[in-house]
Amino acid sequence: MFISLLILQIVTLIYHQVTTRVDLYPFNAVRFYSEKERQIETTVNGVVMGIPIIFTLTQNPILISIGGCIWILIITGAILNWWLPYVTGQEFYKMSKEETWVETYERIFAKTIIILPYLKNNPRPNLEHMILHSLIFCSMTFSWVYIFLA
Template sequence: MLITAICLVILADVYFVITTLVDLHPLNNVTHATPKERRTEVLINAPILLLPAVLLTIAGLLQLPWLAGVGSGIELLVALGGLALWWLPYLVGVTVPWATAETGTSWDELHARTYAHTVIVLPRIGNRPRPNLEHMILHALILAAAITGFFAAGQL
């Protein structure tokens, strides 16, 4: 179970980096994000996304269930942050303060320019930005990694 959790964390991080830097249109639309936006997103988020894998690995090597719990907790916080970023604007029309990471644009503008022309499977709710499939996959991977990590911590 621990190896599965570590693999899911790494898979989520690799998926994130690829979908942030490589144009896979219509899954993503990185060509409409500025190089600074893409670079900032990877430099800030990739290390945070990878940290739980490091903690889970050390926890497994040293048989420290509490450290696996910490790594899984960080993964869960990342999942909750991603869900807040994408689902609060869609479901309740509230944008989180960190949504645009000092890019000088609003979440609605960034979404319209970068994500609105990607694969979106959710129905419209007014003019609210909708989570795209790319991010729904990422959130599922991160959440699965967190849940699996907690189970693995219980088995150490």
């Protein structure tokens, strides 16, 4: 179980970093990010996703639990940023001072691969982020399963 947890977390981090740095259009939207946006995204999320991996490597249940809490915070951000706007049409998280989430979505993500049906005219999570959010959810779940089964 330890190896599965570690591999899953590493795959999640690698997937995020690759899809944020490498242009795989129309799967991702790297070409529509500014260099500054891409740098901030890879650095901040790389550190945040890297911490639970480091905690897992210690095999210390308390640190792995803290890592599990970090994954909860990450998936909460994904829900607030992507899923609630899709379901409700409401913006819950302000991306920047210059743009609304809808404006950011239209500029960056609207032309990527999207498999979800329209809900009114709400921004839809693209396939890249659906996969990422699934990996994050699994990393969170595996962290807590590992703690409770250890």
